[in-house]
Amino acid sequence: MNGLQTDASRALYERALRYTPGGVHTSIRNVAPHLIFTKSEGAYIYDADGNRYIDYQAAFGPFVLGHRHPYVTQRVVEALERTDLYGVGTTDLEIELAEKICKHVPSAESVLFCNSGSEATYHAIRLSRAVTGRVKLIKFQGCYHGWHDYVARNMLSAWDMIGKRDPGSAGMMDEAVDHTLICTFNDLDDVQRTFEANPGEVAALIVEPVPHNIGCVMPQPGFLQGLRELCSRYGAVLIFDEVITGFRHDIGGYQKVCGVTPDLTTMGKAMANGFPIAAVAGKNELMMRFNTNPGGDVWFAGTYNGHAVGTAASIATIGLMETAGVHEHIFRLGERMRQGIRDIHERMGIRAYVAGFGSVWTTYFMDREPLNYTDLKDNDAELYVSYRRKLMERGIFKMPMNIKRNHVSFSHTEQDIDHTLQCIEDVLKELRGEGKL
Numbered sequence: 001m002n003g004l005q006t007d008a009s010r011a012l013y014e015r016a017l018r019y020t021p022g023g024v025h026t027s028i029r030n031v032a033p034h035l036i037f038t039k040s041e042g043a044y045i046y047d048a049d050g051n052r053y054i055d056y057q058a059a060f061g062p063f064v065l066g067h068r069h070p071y072v073t074q075r076v077v078e079a080l081e082r083t084d085l086y087g088v089g090t091t092d093l094e095i096e097l098a099e100k101i102c103k104h105v106p107s108a109e110s111v112l113f114c115n116s117g118s119e120a121t122y123h124a125i126r127l128s129r130a131v132t133g134r135v136k137l138i139k140f141q142g143c144y145h146g147w148h149d150y151v152a153r154n155m156l157s158a159w160d161m162i163g164k165r166d167p168g169s170a171g172m173m174d175e176a177v178d179h180t181l182i183c184t185f186n187d188l189d190d191v192q193r194t195f196e197a198n199p200g201e202v203a204a205l206i207v208e209p210v211p212h213n214i215g216c217v218m219p220q221p222g223f224l225q226g227l228r229e230l231c232s233r234y235g236a237v238l239i240f241d242e243v244i245t246g247f248r249h250d251i252g253g254y255q256k257v258c259g260v261t262p263d264l265t266t267m268g269k270a271m272a273n274g275f276p277i278a279a280v281a282g283k284n285e286l287m288m289r290f291n292t293n294p295g296g297d298v299w300f301a302g303t304y305n306g307h308a309v310g311t312a313a314s315i316a317t318i319g320l321m322e323t324a325g326v327h328e329h330i331f332r333l334g335e336r337m338r339q340g341i342r343d344i345h346e347r348m349g350i351r352a353y354v355a356g357f358g359s360v361w362t363t364y365f366m367d368r369e370p371l372n373y374t375d376l377k378d379n380d381a382e383l384y385v386s387y388r389r390k391l392m393e394r395g396i397f398k399m400p401m402n403i404k405r406n407h408v409s410f411s412h413t414e415q416d417i418d419h420t421l422q423c424i425e426d427v428l429k430e431l432r433g434e435g436k437l
Contacts, residue, residue: 040067066411118146128204142373277310
């Protein structure tokens, strides 16, 4: 990479390859260049060669406050000095966190903790099948809800596989793949047709209220409310997967923003500012079917559920959101970034669409707002990735992959945003000079 020293990262990556398939521990992390990160602080991350980056990747979104936020870290350390994990009963930290979530999230009459978003969506879907006695599931093309067989299909599909049978992995059960029905985001007619074509068979509809797996495609007015009405009409459970949107877009999740209350909600990422924890929450009449409640018949288990690390971090993170103006800060800087990029595009005569909400944004190299995954065929993927790699050379870290979102944290400053905007303008001029723009 021009402008960066990467010798140490390359050497460490070669070492990783000797002991780990592909050298990484989550598939999506395997992108070029193979940097090895060794330090983080606030809005910044550092690689093994000492290069510093302003981080907008935020580990796919958990760092709503910034890396190693001192208040959160302090609360975790304090918790671990007196408690950890017992495998029986509950803890004061679990109780306090459950109270906070039920206070703020409209759909949360009760809540259970687990360790990852994939676990949470798995539990929500299993519960939906139990309470409805049905087996089929509706999800949307391009949305991501975890790695398990129930939902790991039609995610970042090849363009010729949109809407077709597109399992995400070898080894998936055919029954799981074929009982998951695929619809088009922002198309209520398509959803209604799918319900009508599968009468009395759809247990649940699961949706990212904002599909951030593909950047930032916003729900059009009335779409989420329409899903609420269709699920009620056809007797299906409505699941909002707020693993990304929850706590980042509002302390009550995107459901609080849009005024639509699902039956079940899954949460993770920003709820603990990078520490591992997730949750499934919802209406009592559904949640009481879990066998954590005596007499419940839907299995819910996990050795590390409710560990002191995640619960203490979540209590601290949500506590700051309650008192420190977190959302006001990140929304203001997010809009400063989006408008700044739009101004650059206008000055340079660039046809591109800056999408986003609150602290999240991405630039699609296409001339209109995308409404669904199919529309993103028109995004210039090669330019999108080249743009991001050139920004990395200038110390601005965005995931160098197509149609990925960026995040502002509470640790970012106006100076960070303004420096980033200058780098963006420099990169766009360079790309234009190379004939790529």
